Amino acid sequence: MLAGVVFVFISNYFRILQPQIIREALDLVVENIRLYKSMEGFDVQQELYGVLAETLLYFGAAVLLMALLMGVFMYFMRQTIIVMSRLVEYDLRKSLFEHYERLHTGFFKKNNTGDLMARVTEDVSKVRMYMGPAVMYGVNLISLFIMVIYSMVAVSWELTLYCLAPLPILSVSIYYVSQIINKKSERIQQQLAVLNSTAQESFSGIRVVKAYVQERAMGRFFSEQSEDFRQKSLSLGKVNALFYPLMLLLIGASTIITVYVGGLQAVRGAITTGNIAEFVIYVNMLTWPVTAIGWIASIMQQAAASQKRIDEFLKTEPAIANPAHAPGPLKGHIRFDQVNFVYPDTGVQALKNVSFELKPGQKMAIVGRTGSGKTSVADLLVRMYDVSGGQVLIDGQDVRAHDLDNLRRRTGYVPQDGFLFSDSVSGNIAFGKPEAEQSEIERFTKYAAIHDEIMGLPEGYGTVVGERGVTLSGGQKQRISIARALIKQPDILLLDDCLSAVDTNTEKQILACFNEIMADKTAIVITHRIYSYLQFDKIIVLDGGRIVEEGTHDELLAAKGYYYEMFERQAVEPEATL
Ligand SMILES: Nc1ncnc2c1ncn2[C@@H]1O[C@H](COP(=O)(O)OP(=O)(O)OP(=O)(O)O)[C@@H](O)[C@H]1O
């Protein structure tokens, strides 16, 4: 940036030498016209003509040389300042994105995706506009002003005052006009965001839209939003159309004043004819930087607002702190001790006094009605949230004391909404272990009972699954997310209702892997269905955030409570639970 500032000054130095050379040339011509006329009829007249023509060519060459030098330094100026701003932009965007990823899940629920995206894209760009172009034109303006006014005053301070008189009006009016332009562009931007999300929602929800025959209604809504966008754009167009004539008018005024006042002074002999030409060039030189004042001011305002928005997120500390303990394998001893949990954003108490213990290698099932708090138990275990009361202990140590990355890395969590990325099938599975080889991937897809189906896809493991995995069936998505968790070879496995879309046989096949690869690992299976064929060491029944029943399959059946009812219902109408 410092180098850039120096280049701006050097470039402008060569710029203001040009009008001075032109002045010299013009004065030379004016003087010699008289001499030339007085030599009418003599041979020397021809000679003078030749000398004059040659000298003028030298002047022309000098102007060209100056322009060339100016251009070279302008190139350096852009290569330093603009490049610097791009580097700043890159760093800022990267660190903001990295910071986002460190933040807790609650943060992403509180702030909508559009806002998060806007800060990492538009706001960062606005800061760059300030660091780059605004700084560059600002320095350019200052240096040019100093040099031009210095050269002008050296000729005539009176003429300087006259021809600069319209410039303040120019910059003030441009400032106001650009304020209007900015407000209007901002509204257009907002409307564009609405338009984008409207279109995006109708596309991603196209199945619902079609099923409810709402294409026309959605279309109408979209055209209303487009109409709004059109009007806002046209109104900006009008202001823009006024902008340039206004600018030209004021520049014209300046030039006329220079010629008029300068002409009078030249007649008086205070200045030369060449000075008038010099001044006209100066005035034109200043106009672009002066028009830029309003523009620079508004960029600065926008950048300040954007930086504030960026800082607001950068200064948000992750609510889930990482104590950075030594990472190491987990034994898989899990204990919930009087756990209470209230969702911080809604105040819903999801868990009340939940206590249970799982020894290393034990398998547990959590059953319960929808909304009873099953997912919350899993979320607390991998610290998507922290408890509001009580303690969650793993291997006898509070989860909050465990190394966060290690804890999550060694836990295979298959969330309820098995999110897939728009990547190939193998890419999605290797997400659990990036360095995994194809043979390893296949071994785990076999455990998840999905290998054969993947082979049946058009491009096998290379098939791209589309956004969120839209090209796959619900059951296929679930099993791919199970394979993704298994390939991590976790010490603790958490399956959140991820067999709901899988038929009973496939389910049996998947759960058989419990006896193979997960034999000595701790596992928690959250489910709506009761598996009598799988021996769980413990089953807990949640209702309204409380453990209402607890025991083994046989014990719970004997108790004839909620679990028994559920089992009976399932036995009577097995297909209802499929
Ligand atoms: N992110 C959240 N923010 C606020 N409240 C939540 C959030 N997630 C769940 N809840 C609330 O917490 C309670 C327990 O939800 P949880 O997701 O643990 O239920 P669940 O047993 O997993 O249900 P399901 O079987 O439908 O998946 C519910 O009342 C729910 O409304």
Ligand SMILES: [Mg+2]
């Ligand atoms: Mg759930």
